[in-house]
Amino acid sequence: MSLTTIAVEHLSKTFGHSPVLQDVGFEIRAGERVALVGPSGSGKSTLLRHLVGLTKANRHSDSRVTVMDRCIQRRGRLARGSRAQRCRTGYIFQQFNLVGRLSVMTNVLIGRLGCMPRWRALIGRFTPEEHEMALRSLKRVGLEELAHQRANTLSGGQMQRVAIARVLMQDADIILADEPIASLDPRSAREVMDTLQRINEEDGRTIVVSLHQVDYARDYCQRAIALKHGQVYFDGPIDQLTDIRLAYLYANAELDKPHESRFPASAPTALRVAG
Numbered sequence: 321m322s323l324t325t326i327a328v329e330h331l332s333k334t335f336g337h338s339p340v341l342q343d344v345g346f347e348i349r350a351g352e353r354v355a356l357v358g359p360s361g362s363g364k365s366t367l368l369r370h371l372v373g374l375t376k377a378n379r380h381s382d383s384r385v386t387v388m389d390r391c392i393q394r395r396g397r398l399a400r401g402s403r404a405q406r407c408r409t410g411y412i413f414q415q416f417n418l419v420g421r422l423s424v425m426t427n428v429l430i431g432r433l434g435c436m437p438r439w440r441a442l443i444g445r446f447t448p449e450e451h452e453m454a455l456r457s458l459k460r461v462g463l464e465e466l467a468h469q470r471a472n473t474l475s476g477g478q479m480q481r482v483a484i485a486r487v488l489m490q491d492a493d494i495i496l497a498d499e500p501i502a503s504l505d506p507r508s509a510r511e512v513m514d515t516l517q518r519i520n521e522e523d524g525r526t527i528v529v530s531l532h533q534v535d536y537a538r539d540y541c542q543r544a545i546a547l548k549h550g551q552v553y554f555d556g557p558i559d560q561l562t563d564i565r566l567a568y569l570y571a572n573a574e575l576d577k578p579h580e581s582r583f584p585a586s587a588p589t590a591l592r593v594a595g
């Protein structure tokens with residue numbers, strides 16, 4: 321397997337008459353911790369959804385999304401087997417998406433459904449090994465003591481950590497987190513980011529996390545990909561996403577011109593900085 325774990329080429333997406341992503345391209349290596357930043361509406365969620373085939377690119381574009389050497393979609397068509405591939409990519413949402421009336425343990429076990437034989441998934445029968453695995457996952461996010469509590473009795477931060485434990489059940493090599501801390505208080509947000517960082521460092525799982533709060537990106541990620549108006553505005557080490565670049569990222573203006581490209585420039589204003 322190559323070191324590149326996610327490759328996006330010429331990705332364009334238009335909703336109605338609104339271009340949301342325009343010729344986006346980048347590569348992410350296995351084990352990286354990448355922050356996806358940019359103003360509201362710049363296309364962060366749309367981009368993440370393309371990586372798992374939940375959204376398809378424009379048909380007429382020459383786009384391609386490859387994850388762990390397997391094509392997910394090409395020219396706006398899902399590749400055969402892309403659903404199975406989804407199992408290897410965990411997805412965490414801002415709103416946790418837990419089933420509130422079920423126990424924490426059952427919510428975590430649900431993460432295993434996509435990897436089980438269909439008949440067993442249909443009747444929801446989990447093996448003792450899967451129960452053990454769920455307990456281990458809960459332990460890793462520091463919530464094993466809450467295993468039998470109903471999910472809707474947890475705090476937001478705890479719910480998000482349960483969502484991370486659920487992703488661990490997939491044994492996914494890649495975790496995509498779409499604004500996982502947007503609705504959390506600062507302390508819970510740190511706990512969630514600490515958990516993601518620990519999983520990245522201990523397991524080498526690749527983490528791509530979209531964030532509104534750039535301070536968290538600076539504290540927890542090595543690299544930033546910044547989107548502006550659906551184009552890659554910056555791609556490089558997080559410490560080079562300077563205050564002035566951030567000011568321009570969030571302002572209605574352009575500062576940087578392409579230079580020192582590590583990958584083919586995907587947009588006329590993209591700044592790519594070699595790590």
Ligand SMILES: Nc1ncnc2c1ncn2[C@@H]1O[C@H](COP(=O)(O)OP(=O)(O)OP(=O)(O)O)[C@@H](O)[C@H]1O
Binds near residue numbers: 359360
């Ligand atoms: N299914 C859809 N149909 C139509 N428009 C959509 C759809 N999904 C997203 N959009 C539009 O695409 C644009 C980008 O949305 P997206 O959610 O990807 O941005 P974002 O950068 O994640 O924003 P935020 O940070 O506010 O979540 C927005 O204008 C949004 O309204």
